[in-house]
Amino acid sequence: MSSQEQALISLLSQLALSFDGAVFGLGVAYVAFRSIRKFTVTSAALQKISHAPSISVSDLRSLLTETDSDADGYSDDGKIVIVRGTVDANSAVYGSWTNLWPGVLVSRESGDKGVVLQRTQTCIYNEWKGLFGWTSDVRAILTRSWRQQESTSLRKVPFVLIDVGRQSNTEYVVVSMDGSTHPLPLTTIYHKLEPINSPPYTFLQALFGHEYPIGLLDEEKILPLGKDINAVGLCSLRNGIAEIKSCNDLPYFLSDLSKDQMIVDLSFKAKLLFWSGIVLGTMSVGIIGYAIVRNWNKWKQWKQHREIQQQRQTIIEADSDDDVGDVPDGQLCVICLMRRRRSVFIPCGHLVCCQGCAMSVESEVAPKCPVCRQEIRDSVRIFES
Template identity: 80%
Template sequence: MSSQEQALASLISQLALSFDGAVLGLTVACIAVRSIRRFFTTSAAIRKINRAPSLSVSDLRSILDENDSDGDGNSDYGKVVIVRGTVDAKSSVDGSWKTLWPGVLVSRDSGDKGVIIQRTQTCIYSEWRGIFGWTSDIRALFTRSWRRRESTSLRKVPFVLIDVGRRSSAEYVVVSMDGSKHPLPLTTVYHKMQPINPPVYTFLQALFGHEYPVGLLDEEKILPLGKDISAVGLCSLRNGIAEIKSCNDLPYFLSDLSKEQMILELSFKMKILFWSGIVLGSMSVGILSYAVVKNWNRWKQWKQRRQLQQQRQTIVEVNSQQDDEIEDVPDGQLCVICLMRRRRSVFIPCGHLVCCQGCAVSVESEVAPKCPVCRQEVHDSVRIFES
């Protein structure tokens, strides 16, 4: 860890522990509230998936109500269903001259056919601390840290789901990817790490601690033809054709899991969210309670000290006026702050007699009281009486 990272970590810890941990307590409380909200969201998703019928593509049309659509066979809403089917190109079921056009994507590296291709290029940089760029962090002297820069491209073509085990079928459901941000069950077909030929000035970059590229990782994932997947979403009729689209309230859209596996996975996630919300909520209540009690006691002590200082200031002003009326003060015995009254108070623990009682009380009321002569911290002051 570099010196800048250490300073940033120290600043974050100071902010988190400020106000006797109140900021930390509020942060933990926000995380607990977020966990509880995600718990209820996951619980609602489990109920929806549990109520959703799981069926094949050929049985899908039987549950779609034709009466819910308008005269053209369109429906503005649908029913949540779980459809298990095989991925196929939309051009294969169009039944027109479009069937002559394959309508699929071909992987550039592996040659596999698919309907979705995601290509990711990751450039890996080395941040090794060179001779003139090293820090006091011991780990940075013996290890290398890596930083990555990724660029991702995604290509899609329209595709459908047909019954599992059938090459072609009159019954199919069109998969609409519009507005879907759910993770996709893609298959990795190409994964290769290529070293980058270092230029001439790479040695100078490493010597002075600058980052330089060391490798390029190419990765390609596709949704291949013939893959069996489950589609979870809203299914409706569009011009008499079944269409399924993603539902934002559900964590899945296209998945390799079955209905039972989805419920088990969400149930486990729901338990983790529930107990994390309970634990973090209890921690936040404890931290905030401690911070409230601590700051309340501190405020009461400050209020009492303020009242005592006001009373003491009043007494000091009366005594100072009496002293000024009684005698004239020589120059060598004047207060070093106001230069008007006699030196009457001794600071503890330094023992300097340099201020009048009024100025001594003013020094004590400061946030960090210090002696005006030696700058030592002042704990209290004592009035000196001459017999």
């Protein structure tokens, strides 16, 4: 392999190592872009919630029958409103006498009744890594995402919202859960951790750092009847019945927060996302700019080093016939021991190196004479008359 090929391979390896700053800068820029994008979404949701009217269930019908279709928050799917109401079953408004609790979910553990029932089973694994714990860390990186540690089942039934604190159910709004992925204000009604009997070979699993289950956590959460909540979404009249459904542009659907609390929460998130986007964007520009300048300087250094190597190779080839041959031992270069001494170091004046080795010494960061170890500034080639 020639010296030019070695220099090219060295340059490519250095550039590959130097790209870590550029890659890191691009990663920070991507996070900044995501923050600004989330800021625009959060700001739009904040504006919609700020203009949305906050009314009770009884006042909802009069709002929906208004003919002003150009009002803020109005679309073909309905008007964005915030409705405060109490969760109740459909039987409370339709007056079904066939069943005492039709359309209501009942917890099999506590017996509580609700309209949304979520049951979660979480398998808890040991945290001791054993004598060979590093194997469990490597295995966890490769298999943790594939193994199912938690199973969740969610059941929903149709329900309505009625006026808070009123016994009359003449006014209500139907809550449509179709297509909603928003978090629900569920209440935990059952929480129990049961231990799992260990198999006979558990000791070996623990010794070699293999994870094994030690407990099973059972949880049940419901949206209970009689809970006062706020529903934020698109409300419209369907066959004379008020219905509200979730809006994908809003981060809330059913929530315990009031309108003012939602505005404060979204304002804080918007400010945090805005400034994080500005700070991360500035950092990414600085990191990428520093990586570009550093790589440019390295390229220039490599170019200068390549020119010096080419000059050295030219000089060596020109003087090879004269310098290589029957050279007395007292006139051999003290570095390569192959060619005649041709260069004098300045300022010490020692004539101990050939032209090629003298140029190699000069290209060092702190060049020193190989004999007296004095710092040198230059070298002069000596010609015999």
